[in-house]
Amino acid sequence: MTSNPTTPPRPGRRSFLIGAGSGAAVTALAATAANAAIHSSPSATPASATAPAVPFHGATQAGVYRPADQQRQACFASFRVLATTKAELKTLLQVLTAQGVKLSTGVRAADPVPAESLPAIAGGPPQNSGVLGEDVPPDSFTMTVGLAASVFDNPAFGLAGKKPKGLTEMTVFPNDTPDPAWTGGDLLLQLCADSTDMVHYALREITKATRGLLALSWKINGFHSAPRPAGTPRNLFGYKDGIANPAQDEQLVWITQGSGQPDWAVGGTFIVVRLIRMLVEFWDRVGLGEQDGMIGRHRVSGAPLGAVKETDVPDYANDPDGQNIPLDAHIRMANPRTKATDASRLLRRGYNYDLGVDLNGNMQAGLIFASFQRDIKAQFEATQLRLVNEPMTDYIEPFGGGYFIGLPGVTAANGFLGEGLFA
Amino acid sequence: MPDSLPAPAPTMDGVVAAYRNYVSGQLDTLTGQALSLKASIGNNSLEVARRQWLDAQMTWQRVGAAYGSFGDLGSAINGLPSGLPKGSADPGFTGLHRLEYGLFHGQGPAELAAVASKLYADVVELHGKLPTMELAGSDMPLRCHEILEDSLRDNLSGNNDQGSGMALALTSADLDGTRVVLALMRTLVDTLSPGYTAKVTATLDRLGNALARTQDQGTWPAWRTLPLAARQPVTGALGAALESLAYVPALFSTDD
Incomplete structure (x- = not known):
């Protein structure tokens, strides 16, 4: 209630047309905002020639190998799925x-808005946040x-038979x-872009469009530093991180026919996703x-000890x-x-x-x-188990994250993420 | 809970008149509740007074007094300590939430008898002024979405909580108030956008169900004691309701 004695009543926000019968200010269309959101065109041209667009459509999802250069900013957001039926889950996707x-x-304001993308009622809140x-x-x-596994385990969705093998809780x-405040969730969004306001904007648009179907449980924003001075960007220990990544054609990432998966x-x-605090003061x-x-x-340089370039093997x-690289060095284990x-x-x-301050004033x-x-146990867990007692352990604290099945990409113009779950 | 929803009015003037009539009825109820509360506090029957406070507070929520609609009297009845120099100890902190604060912080008749007397007097005064109070028709569409916006901003955030933890109960009463205002405007809304009342009502029903599922044998749990997973269905349903209610003012707006 707006009831603070020191606060004067707010003035009216708008002028009003009082009374019934006048449809002049109203364009009532059949589509609701949510329905309209489903039908936006996949073939629109990018809003700006200078800002690159990463194609959404493809056999695999973007944000993994596409674009080739990892974007500078990201938000990892984990949600509870509030959909209560398989049909609602489909709508959500x-x-x-x-x-x-x-x-x-992207969207150019000057472009005509397709009729089905208009909200059911004109003159309401703006089409977007304007950020x-x-x-x-x-x-x-x-x-x-x-x-997450929880979606397949939820009897309301009837997807137990489609659960990927090896998808467990973290x-x-x-x-x-x-x-627990930073762990798990039913649905993960990894949102990446080259600017912080775009990432914020995207999460805000998505949560608005999915209100009532998704509830944000935790989120954390991150940055991929500029190369200092060149090559692979550095992590907050000051080391170049992510130098040795498998190429797409090494086939270690995508689930294929014959992977033993649905x-x-x-x-x-x-x-x-693992949220790993680094004790930077220590x-x-x-x-x-x-x-x-x-x-x-x-x-x-980022080079292996005893070598010259970061790309040296x-x-x-x-x-x-x-003698050169200790047997318990992180990269070796x-x-x-x-x-x-x-x-x-x-x-x-x-x-x-970079979040804030802990109980004792540390960053x-x-x-x-x-x-x-393509296999959590054989790849991530095997790697993690080798690292269990590495010396670096004293300087890090993993405190959250989760395991998820990243959905296949969408190729058809009228297709949608996870479509195969409903086939 | 109102026994039944009022009939829709054919014009905005009619909506305001019917709303005034509805508020008058709620203030009748509140007058009696404030009198009982005053008596219980005077008798040091604080357990009873705590229950009576909740009944009275819920009645006030059902009025749907969003937007500071009742001016200084509204603030005297439902004010909060925020912004006051001495906070909850400030003499300017009065009314229902002041009683909530005292009743849930170990205070008794010594501190609260005068507060309860003033609350009763303020409610009587508001009731007396209601027939001549200016209620703008243009506020009605805003009220329709503001009541539940306040639930999210003030109740479920914990900002209004003076110790009872009854945000769910208050939200449930806010929902009642929203349903009444929407019912009064049903004809107008559906004329401007056929079927929109039904769409909004479906989201309100879902919120009502989510709220009801938090109850344990008819009693409301303290909001903060619920784990996130138990709060999410309520805030999710509320969010969805607010997204549809956000278009009600637009129906009556002259600018876009």
């Missing part, structure tokens, strides 16, 4: 698809959608301290030699005792570069985060670890 298309393409001005640029925006590893999941990928009190040894790379075969471990590699696409900052793989 259709609305999300339409939002993904629209946000990826990006009148023209909404594509800004390399990508939306990547994942579903495993708690020996040094994890999961906080047919609907072909073109999908498993998404692991780290900054450690000598450079010890830091380099824990990581296994030279901080200055560490030669463990000729360093069996860890994570990827021993042996035939036996080759298939456990995964695509990392992490973002740094709350770290890494939003995001990896993509």
